[in-house]
Amino acid sequence: MVTVLIAIILPFVCAALIPLLYRRLRRIAHLGWFVLSVPIILFLLLARHIPQIAAGKTFVHTYEWIPSFYINFTTYLDGLSMIFGLLITGVGSLVILYSIFYLSTKESLHHFYCYLLLFMGAMLGVVFSDNLMVLYMFWELTSVSSFLLIAFWHHRKASRAGARKAMTITVFGGLSMLAGFLMLYVASGTFSIREIIANVATISEHTLFVPALLLVLLGAFTKSAQFPFHIWLPDAMEAPTPVSAYLHSATMVKAGIYIVARFSPVFGGELLWFWLVSGTGLVTLFWGSFNAVRQTDLKALLAYSTVSQLGLIMSLFGLGSVGHYFGYADSSIIYTQASFVALFHLINHSTFKGALFMMVGIVDHEVGTRDIRRLGGLMALMPVTFTIAVIGGLSMAGLPPFNGFLSKEMFFTAVLAIRDVEAFSISDVGVLFPIIAWVASIFTFVYSMILIGKTFFGKLQPDKMDKKPHEAPIGMLISPLVLCTLVVGIFFFPNVLGHYILQPAMASIYPTFPSASELTPHIYAWHGINTELLMTFGVVIVGAILFKTLKSWKPLYRIFPQKYSFNAYYNSMITFGENSSEKFTNRYMTGNLTHYFVYIYAFFVALIAGFFIWSEAYAFNFAKDSAVESYELILIFVMMFAAVFMLFAKGRITAVLLNGVLGYSIAFFFVIFRAPDLALTQLVVESITTALFLLCFKYLPDLMPENSRKRVIWSNAIISIFVGATVTLIGLAVVHYDKFKPISLYFNDAYELAGGSNIVNTILGDFRALDTMLEVVVLLIAGLGVYTLTKLKPRKEEAEHENK
Amino acid sequence: MKINDVILRTVTKAVVFIILTLGVYLFFAGHHAPGGGFIGGLVLASGIVLLYLAYDIETVHKGMPFDFKKVAALGVLLATGTAVGSLFFDAPFLTQVSNYVEVPIFGKMGFSTVTIFEAGVALTVVGVVVTIILSISEDE
Numbered sequence: 001m002v003t004v005l006i007a008i009i010l011p012f013v014c015a016a017l018i019p020l021l022y023r024r025l026r027r028i029a030h031l032g033w034f035v036l037s038v039p040i041i042l043f044l045l046l047a048r049h050i051p052q053i054a055a056g057k058t059f060v061h062t063y064e065w066i067p068s069f070y071i072n073f074t075t076y077l078d079g080l081s082m083i084f085g086l087l088i089t090g091v092g093s094l095v096i097l098y099s100i101f102y103l104s105t106k107e108s109l110h111h112f113y114c115y116l117l118l119f120m121g122a123m124l125g126v127v128f129s130d131n132l133m134v135l136y137m138f139w140e141l142t143s144v145s146s147f148l149l150i151a152f153w154h155h156r157k158a159s160r161a162g163a164r165k166a167m168t169i170t171v172f173g174g175l176s177m178l179a180g181f182l183m184l185y186v187a188s189g190t191f192s193i194r195e196i197i198a199n200v201a202t203i204s205e206h207t208l209f210v211p212a213l214l215l216v217l218l219g220a221f222t223k224s225a226q227f228p229f230h231i232w233l234p235d236a237m238e239a240p241t242p243v244s245a246y247l248h249s250a251t252m253v254k255a256g257i258y259i260v261a262r263f264s265p266v267f268g269g270e271l272l273w274f275w276l277v278s279g280t281g282l283v284t285l286f287w288g289s290f291n292a293v294r295q296t297d298l299k300a301l302l303a304y305s306t307v308s309q310l311g312l313i314m315s316l317f318g319l320g321s322v323g324h325y326f327g328y329a330d331s332s333i334i335y336t337q338a339s340f341v342a343l344f345h346l347i348n349h350s351t352f353k354g355a356l357f358m359m360v361g362i363v364d365h366e367v368g369t370r371d372i373r374r375l376g377g378l379m380a381l382m383p384v385t386f387t388i389a390v391i392g393g394l395s396m397a398g399l400p401p402f403n404g405f406l407s408k409e410m411f412f413t414a415v416l417a418i419r420d421v422e423a424f425s426i427s428d429v430g431v432l433f434p435i436i437a438w439v440a441s442i443f444t445f446v447y448s449m450i451l452i453g454k455t456f457f458g459k460l461q462p463d464k465m466d467k468k469p470h471e472a473p474i475g476m477l478i479s480p481l482v483l484c485t486l487v488v489g490i491f492f493f494p495n496v497l498g499h500y501i502l503q504p505a506m507a508s509i510y511p512t513f514p515s516a517s518e519l520t521p522h523i524y525a526w527h528g529i530n531t532e533l534l535m536t537f538g539v540v541i542v543g544a545i546l547f548k549t550l551k552s553w554k555p556l557y558r559i560f561p562q563k564y565s566f567n568a569y570y571n572s573m574i575t576f577g578e579n580s581s582e583k584f585t586n587r588y589m590t591g592n593l594t595h596y597f598v599y600i601y602a603f604f605v606a607l608i609a610g611f612f613i614w615s616e617a618y619a620f621n622f623a624k625d626s627a628v629e630s631y632e633l634i635l636i637f638v639m640m641f642a643a644v645f646m647l648f649a650k651g652r653i654t655a656v657l658l659n660g661v662l663g664y665s666i667a668f669f670f671v672i673f674r675a676p677d678l679a680l681t682q683l684v685v686e687s688i689t690t691a692l693f694l695l696c697f698k699y700l701p702d703l704m705p706e707n708s709r710k711r712v713i714w715s716n717a718i719i720s721i722f723v724g725a726t727v728t729l730i731g732l733a734v735v736h737y738d739k740f741k742p743i744s745l746y747f748n749d750a751y752e753l754a755g756g757s758n759i760v761n762t763i764l765g766d767f768r769a770l771d772t773m774l775e776v777v778v779l780l781i782a783g784l785g786v787y788t789l790t791k792l793k794p795r796k797e798e799a800e801h802e803n804k
Numbered sequence: 805m806k807i808n809d810v811i812l813r814t815v816t817k818a819v820v821f822i823i824l825t826l827g828v829y830l831f832f833a834g835h836h837a838p839g840g841g842f843i844g845g846l847v848l849a850s851g852i853v854l855l856y857l858a859y860d861i862e863t864v865h866k867g868m869p870f871d872f873k874k875v876a877a878l879g880v881l882l883a884t885g886t887a888v889g890s891l892f893f894d895a896p897f898l899t900q901v902s903n904y905v906e907v908p909i910f911g912k913m914g915f916s917t918v919t920i921f922e923a924g925v926a927l928t929v930v931g932v933v934v935t936i937i938l939s940i941s942e943d944e
Contacts, residue, residue: 676838677838677839677840677843680830680838680839680843680847681842681843681846684843684846684847684850685846687850688846688849688850688853688933691850691853691857691937692936692937692940695937695940695941696940699940754900754902754918755835755900755902755916755918756834756835756836756902756916756918757835757836758834758835758836758837758838758839758840760838760840761834761835761839761840761922764840764841764842764925765834765840765841765900765918765921765922766900766918769887769898769900769921770887770897770898772842772883772921772925773883773884773887773898773921776879776880776883776924776925776928777880777883777884779876779928779929779932780876780877780879780880780928780931780932782932782936783873783876783931783932783933783935783936784873784876784935786935786936786939786940787873787935787936787939790939790940791939791942
């Protein structure tokens with residue numbers, strides 16, 4: 001299945017090409033035109049397979065990556081991943097087209113599009129990967145690229161703070177999800193999602209099943225901004241608007257929903273899953289819509305609205321899991337419809353929310369502000385933008401003739417149906433489901449009205465606007481208009497979508513059900529006067545009243561004190577973490593070289609000497625050793641003299657020369673013991689370090705007599721003696737050490753094995769070449785470190801710029 | 805203060821060639837006799853450092869217009885490149901090959917991919933040592 005592989009690889013390849021192309025292309029055209037081709041090609045490639053997917057086919061292909069750890073690059077294209085793939089590439093194309101007109105060529109576009117393509121590749125990787133480890137890798141990559149995109153205007157403090165918050169929360173969730181995946185691996189013995197789904201019966205008996213469920217859900221909830229992890233999403237709105245429209249409403253935040261949908265065949269039959277997913281979803285739905293009403297920034301309003309809509313989709317997947325609990329039966333089909341609506345609304349939400357984000361971007365771009373207190377009366381000045389806002393906003397509010405109406409009606413059907421479930425002790429609280437859903441829908445209606453009303457109706461306040469408002473250029477309007485066409489089109493032809501796109505995805509969510517067409521309800525725009533329609537009437541009436549009386553009840557929000565908000569908790573947690581780790585680190589990172597040596601040597605003695613004593617390997621005898629010659633003794637005395645005298649040296653030159661005496665004497669020993677390679681190396685290294693020392697003298701102060709306390713001097717002396725004793729002990733004991741097989745025999749055949757007769761070099765260049773290679777890398781890093789530390793000091797004004 | 809370094813300079817002129825030749829010799833000798841990339845690189849580096857000590861930086865730079873950071877980077881690329889290169893011949897990472905080839909004039913000579921790897925090591929050592937010494941001595 002080459003298509004899927006291309007879909008994952010192509011964005012990464014293009015992201016790598018951008019820095020190379022940037023210089024050449026920037027003079028010819030906006031970089032976005034080049035980037036735009038990527039999602040369009042991918043969308044067409046994927047769309048080509050829609051008929052096959054709709055016919056129930058799936059495509060699997062495995063490329064071996066790390067087979068010894070069961071990690072293979074397995075791509076899997078089925079109905080569910082097809083929906084996401086089309087969303088990612090489709091909305092991606094529109095967003096990139098929009099961004100060409102939104103971002104001027106003065107911005108660092110090569111960074112922007114590089115990150116955006118990275119994200120696109122990572123996101124496609126998430127939805128097309130069958131292997132859990134590969135999926136996790138792409139999952140974290142989406143967090144990283146999201147971080148980079150939120151912090152795109154990194155000179156703004158709020159951007160950096162928002163990026164960090166998003167990163168902290170989503171990566172925390174990602175790591176717990178990794179733990180969950182590993183538990184699933186332990187329980188099932190495979191990393192493949194398809195195999196796990198096939199073996200659900202045995203896995204669900206495992207003790208790690210429930211912990212895995214909780215951890216995977218934690219990952220999904222943090223990514224999809226579910227209550228109480230939703231707080232990162234509003235702050236992520238610091239990103240450029242195309243990014244908000246793409247990552248933070250249409251695709252990345254839906255990755256959590258993808259995980260829930262993908263894993264519902266695994267965990268769906270579990271009581272805990274039902275309550276957690278549907279409960280969290282409903283709470284998020286309510287909390288998001290309730291908070292959206294109080295926002296004054298249009299983007300923040302849309303952010304909370306996204307949180308709320310994500311909660312809606314999440315809760316629907318929770319309700320849909322009842323179908324897994326009952327298994328396949330005529331009576332359980334009705335519960336699977338919740339999952340169907342979830343998928344339906346997933347697409348609808350991407351269309352209308354994408355259009356709304358782009359609309360807000362246009363207002364921001366052309367008026368210079370997004371604050372609803374400064375906006376108003378734009379209807380006559382920006383008629384096209386107004387049309388987009390009305391279509392998107394009414395669809396979000398759930399009114400006909402827009403697709404949001406259909407999915408909202410079906411959502412009501414699903415929550416009404418759940419009251420009748422005779423399991424999970426739902427019947428006691430089942431009535432709460434429709435009530436919460438209804439209340440949340442009222443708030444959704446209210447904030448949709450605020451979005452349209454406060455921006456386009458009312459009185460124009462030109463003095464409060466930064467620019468003279470006018471209609472956006474046609475390029476910026478194309479993308480939201482395409483989305484608006486979809487919003488209307490889906491309303492009139494919902495069953496085309498249902499049959500070709502949603503039905504195969506239902507087969508992925510309910511693999512045990514024999515036929516997917518049974519799971520696909522026919523979507524009607526008009527289904528007679530029933531409870532759902534009456535609920536919608538109620539929403540409109542109550543919502544309209546609340547919108548009219550907004551001023552009188554808005555003060556209610558002030559009842560919640562700011563210091564108990566989740567943001568405050570997050571901030572205090574971060575501050576606490578930073579402060580306590582700073583305190584802890586400062587306690588031992590004193591900046592005093594002697595202290596650091598104490599840590600290193602104390603650890604060395606404890607570990608090495610401790611091991612030798614523990615394993616009783618310190619035995620040695622001199623019986624087998626050859627006799628000590630007199631010239632060796634002389635050399636030893638010279639070294640001892642130099643070592644002891646160095647402690648009492650008054651000047652640096654003396655100390656360095658004595659150190660040199662030590663080094664050269666060791667080289668002599670190497671000569672005596674016939675190790676010419678070592679002797680050569682030692683001599684040259686000694687010469688170079690002496691030269692280096694002499695160079696550094698220029699910058700060092702004169703040696704001062706140390707005024708340390710007696711206790712410190714003695715403890716240092718004891719540590720030194722211990723280190724010396726340990727090294728001596730090792731030297732003596734290692735001759736008779738028999739815990740490991742000696743490897744020296746191996747080197748006898750050096751010529752046959754490595755084609756060289758100098759075994760020192762065959763060790764360096766062949767037997768242990770990996771060590772040598774990495775040492776070379778370390779050497780380079782050390783050299784660059786010295787260079788950057790001495791050469792690249794930040795200038796004063798730069799240091800201030802950083803902390804702005 | 806002007807230091808009288810006539811003797812140092814005169815000696816250096818002769819000695820540097822001996823040191824550099826020794827470095828190159830050690831580098832190639834490494835396969836069967838004492839020597840090798842690391843020692844060869846160190847000796848070359850010490851020769852260059854001697855030049856810097858005897859003459860000023862500008863003069864030496866005129867003679868050897870290299871950016872030693874790039875030399876070091878090139879060395880690492882060579883070393884890791886040969887390591888990765890073996891993968892393209894379907895052999896495990898870091899596999900080395902050696903063979904004897906009949907060359908005109910020189911006769912039978914041994915060739916080995918280890919030499920490229922060792923050249924990488926030598927270049928890294930030269931580059932890093934000179935970079936460190938230069939950046940410390942140039943620092944104001």
